[in-house]
Amino acid sequence: MQKQIKLINRPAATPTKSDFKLVEAPIGEPSKGELLTRTVYISVDPYLRGRMNEGKSYIPPFELNGIISSGVIGQVVESKSDQFTKGDLVLGSLGWQEYSIANENEVQTIDPNLAPASTYLSVLGMTGLTAYFGFLDIGKPKEGETVVVSGAAGAVGSIVGQIAKIKGCHVVGIAGSDEKVNYLTDELGFDAAINYKTQEVGEALKEACPNGIDVYFENVGGKISDAIFPLLNKFARIPVCGAISSYNNEEPDLGPRVQVHLIKTSSLMQGFTVGNYSSRFEEGAKELARWLGEGKLKYEETITEGFDHTIDAFLDLFKGANLGKALVKVGDIEK
Amino acid sequence: MQKQIKLINRPAATPTKSDFKLVEAPIGEPSKGELLTRTVYISVDPYLRGRMNEGKSYIPPFELNGIISSGVIGQVVESKSDQFTKGDLVLGSLGWQEYSIANENEVQTIDPNLAPASTYLSVLGMTGLTAYFGFLDIGKPKEGETVVVSGAAGAVGSIVGQIAKIKGCHVVGIAGSDEKVNYLTDELGFDAAINYKTQEVGEALKEACPNGIDVYFENVGGKISDAIFPLLNKFARIPVCGAISSYNNEEPDLGPRVQVHLIKTSSLMQGFTVGNYSSRFEEGAKELARWLGEGKLKYEETITEGFDHTIDAFLDLFKGANLGKALVKVGDIEK
Numbered sequence: 001m002q003k004q005i006k007l008i009n010r011p012a013a014t015p016t017k018s019d020f021k022l023v024e025a026p027i028g029e030p031s032k033g034e035l036l037t038r039t040v041y042i043s044v045d046p047y048l049r050g051r052m053n054e055g056k057s058y059i060p061p062f063e064l065n066g067i068i069s070s071g072v073i074g075q076v077v078e079s080k081s082d083q084f085t086k087g088d089l090v091l092g093s094l095g096w097q098e099y100s101i102a103n104e105n106e107v108q109t110i111d112p113n114l115a116p117a118s119t120y121l122s123v124l125g126m127t128g129l130t131a132y133f134g135f136l137d138i139g140k141p142k143e144g145e146t147v148v149v150s151g152a153a154g155a156v157g158s159i160v161g162q163i164a165k166i167k168g169c170h171v172v173g174i175a176g177s178d179e180k181v182n183y184l185t186d187e188l189g190f191d192a193a194i195n196y197k198t199q200e201v202g203e204a205l206k207e208a209c210p211n212g213i214d215v216y217f218e219n220v221g222g223k224i225s226d227a228i229f230p231l232l233n234k235f236a237r238i239p240v241c242g243a244i245s246s247y248n249n250e251e252p253d254l255g256p257r258v259q260v261h262l263i264k265t266s267s268l269m270q271g272f273t274v275g276n277y278s279s280r281f282e283e284g285a286k287e288l289a290r291w292l293g294e295g296k297l298k299y300e301e302t303i304t305e306g307f308d309h310t311i312d313a314f315l316d317l318f319k320g321a322n323l324g325k326a327l328v329k330v331g332d333i334e335k
Numbered sequence: 336m337q338k339q340i341k342l343i344n345r346p347a348a349t350p351t352k353s354d355f356k357l358v359e360a361p362i363g364e365p366s367k368g369e370l371l372t373r374t375v376y377i378s379v380d381p382y383l384r385g386r387m388n389e390g391k392s393y394i395p396p397f398e399l400n401g402i403i404s405s406g407v408i409g410q411v412v413e414s415k416s417d418q419f420t421k422g423d424l425v426l427g428s429l430g431w432q433e434y435s436i437a438n439e440n441e442v443q444t445i446d447p448n449l450a451p452a453s454t455y456l457s458v459l460g461m462t463g464l465t466a467y468f469g470f471l472d473i474g475k476p477k478e479g480e481t482v483v484v485s486g487a488a489g490a491v492g493s494i495v496g497q498i499a500k501i502k503g504c505h506v507v508g509i510a511g512s513d514e515k516v517n518y519l520t521d522e523l524g525f526d527a528a529i530n531y532k533t534q535e536v537g538e539a540l541k542e543a544c545p546n547g548i549d550v551y552f553e554n555v556g557g558k559i560s561d562a563i564f565p566l567l568n569k570f571a572r573i574p575v576c577g578a579i580s581s582y583n584n585e586e587p588d589l590g591p592r593v594q595v596h597l598i599k600t601s602s603l604m605q606g607f608t609v610g611n612y613s614s615r616f617e618e619g620a621k622e623l624a625r626w627l628g629e630g631k632l633k634y635e636e637t638i639t640e641g642f643d644h645t646i647d648a649f650l651d652l653f654k655g656a657n658l659g660k661a662l663v664k665v666g667d668i669e670k
Contacts (some may be wrong), residue, residue: 091626215359221595222592240598243592246594246595253595257556259553260582263577264606266611268603268605269604270601270604271601271603273598304665
C-alpha cells in the first residue's frame with residue numbers, strides 16, 4: 001500500500017488542511033509501455049491553487065476526490081518500456097503519491113550528473129523556463145533599464161532578477177521579509193530590495209527606481225503591483241506571471257484600474273504560462289544550464305522532508321514561507 | 336480682434352464652462368516663414384481632457400491661462416512662406432481661436448478635392464489613424480475572430496468596427512443609446528451592438544459573443560470593460576486607446592484587478608497613442624482613403640456650428656452626445 005493526497009473540497013478562500021485527504025491505496029502494476037516509479041521530489045507551486053477551483057483556465061481543474069498532480073521526479077522501480085531502465089530518474093506531471101504508474105510518453109529521463117535532480121523542478125525546470133521566457137520574451141529587457149520583480153525571493157522571481165542582472169539591468173526586488181531582502185541584495189546581486197511588509201512600497205520604489213520602471217515582472221498582483229503603475233516609463237513591459245495575492249480571494253479583487261496608466265505610457269501588460277513556449281524549452285534549458293554552470297545563476301530551494309508534509313509545504317506558499325523553489329523530498333535517490 | 340479660448344482652471348472632475356474663458360485678442364501678423372490662417376474646423380477630442388491636468392503624460396499639459404489647442408483645419412489668409420498660397424487649406428495642431436499664426440513647418444496642406452476637408456480631422460486624420468494602427472498593430476485581428484469595441488459609435492470606435500468587418504471578424508459594439516446601437520448594426524454593419532445604459536453588459540456580451548472575445552478595443556474603461564475580461568479567449572489582445580469613463584474621476588478609479596484574467600488566457604493589453612506610429616502615417620492614410628473610396632468605410636460627424644460653441648462641443652463628449660467625430664465648424668471654406 002502507498003499514500004496519496006486527494007482534493008476533497010474546492011477551497012473557497014485560502015486552502016486549509018481539511019480541503020485535502022491523505023489516503024492509502026494499492027501501488028499498482030505497470031502494463032506494457034508503462035513504468036512504476038517511486039516518488040523522490042514533488043514540486044509545490046502557487047499555480048496549483050487555480051487548478052483547485054472549478055471552471056476553465058489554461059489547464060483543466062483538478063477533479064474533486066481525485067489525486068493532486070504537479071511536477072514530480074521519480075525513480076524507476078520497474079519498467080515495462082524499452083525506453084527506461086530500473087534506477088532511471090524521470091520527470092513528469094505525476095500524482096501526489098508515493099508511487100506512480102506512468103506511461104512512457106508522459107515522463108522524460110533526467111541526468112543527475114549534469115545538475116542535482118531537484119534543479120530539474122526548479123532552476124532548470126518549469127520554474128526557470130517560466131522566468132526565462134516570460135522575462136525575455138515579454139519583458140524584452142535592454143541594458144541599463146530598470147527592472148522590478150515582485151515575489152522576488154520566490155522560485156521564479158529570484159531567477160528573473162538574476163537574468164535581469166545578466167542582461168545589465170538595474171534590478172529591484174520586492175519581497176516579504178528582511179531575510180529575503182538581504183538574500184536578494186547580498187546573495188543574488190539585486191541592486192535594491194524592498195520589504196513590502198515594513199516599507200511603504202510606492203515611496204520605496206520611487207527611491208529605488210530614480211529613472212522609472214521599464215519592466216515589471218508580476219508575480220503577486222494586489223496592492224504591491226498597484227504601486228508600480230504610476231512609475232512606469234514610456235513603452236514599459238509587464239509580463240504577468242502570477243497574482244498570488246489574489247488566488248485565495250472570495251470577493252472580486254479590487255484595485256485602481258490600469259487603463260489610464262497603460263495609455264499614458266504606451267505600456268504593455270501580457271499574461272503568459274510557460275506552456276506557451278513549449279516549442280522553445282530546449283533553447284531555454286540550455287541557456288539556463290549554461291548560466292548555472294558559469295556561476296551566474298544561483299538558486300535556493302526550500303525542501304520539506306517527508307510525503308506526509310506535502311500539504312503543509314503547499315499551504316506555506318501562501319504564507320510566503322519559502323525562499324526560492326518549494327519542494328517536498330519524499331525519498332532518497334538510490335544508486 | 337478675434338476670439339480665443341483659454342484654460343483658466345485645471346478641472347478637478349468633469350470640466351465645466353467655468354474652467355474656460357472666451358477672450359478677445361489681436362489677430363497678429365505673420366513673419367517670414369509663417370502664415371495667417373482663418374480657422375475652419377476645430378477637432379474636439381476626449382484625450383484633451385488629460386492635457387488639462389497637471390503632470391506628465393504622453394503630451395505636455397496645457398498651460399494655465401494659455402490657449403487650448405487641438406487638430407485644426409484653417410484656410411490661409413496671408414502667406415509669408417514659399418510653401419503656401421492664400422486660399423490653401425492647412426491642417427495642424429493649432430489654437431482654439433478664430434485666426435492663427437502658424438509656422439510653415441507645423442502645418443500641412445490638405446486637398447478638399449480628394450475628400451471633404453473635415454475628413455482630414457476624422458476618418459483620414461488622427462482619428463482614423465488611431466483606429467487603424469491600434470486595432471491592426473496591437474489587436475492583430477484574424478478572420479473569423481470576435482472583436483468587441485467600446486465607445487463604438489464614437490470617432491475611433493466606429494472606424495475600428497468597420498475595419499474589423501473588412502478583416503472578416505464578428506464585430507460587437509458597445510454604445511450608450513438605442514440610436515447609436517441601431518446606427519452600428521444598420522448603417523455600419525456591426526454584427527451586434529449593446530446599449531450599456533439599458534442592458535446588462537456582461538450578459539449581453541455573452542449572448543453576442545458565443546465564441547468568446549479575441550480582440551477588445553478599449554475606448555472607455557470602467558465597468559464596461561470590467562465585463563470583458565471574464566470572456567477573453569486564449570491569446571486575446573486589448574489595444575487600450577482610451578478610458579473616457581475615468582478621465583473625470585476625482586477618486587482613484589477602482590475595479591476588479593485584471594492580472595488573473597490575463598494569466599488565465601495569456602492575453603495582452605497594450606496602451607498606445609497614435610503618435611507612436613508617426614513613421615507609418617502615410618501607409619495608414621493611404622489604406623483608409625482606399626477603403627473610403629471603395630465605400631467600405633462610412634463615417635459620421637457631429638458638427639457644432641460656431642466658434643462660441645466650441646466649449647459646449649467639448650463638454651458634450653463626456654455626455655456621450657456625439658455620433659462619430661465631434662467637430663466645430665468655425666467658418667466656411669472660401670473658394
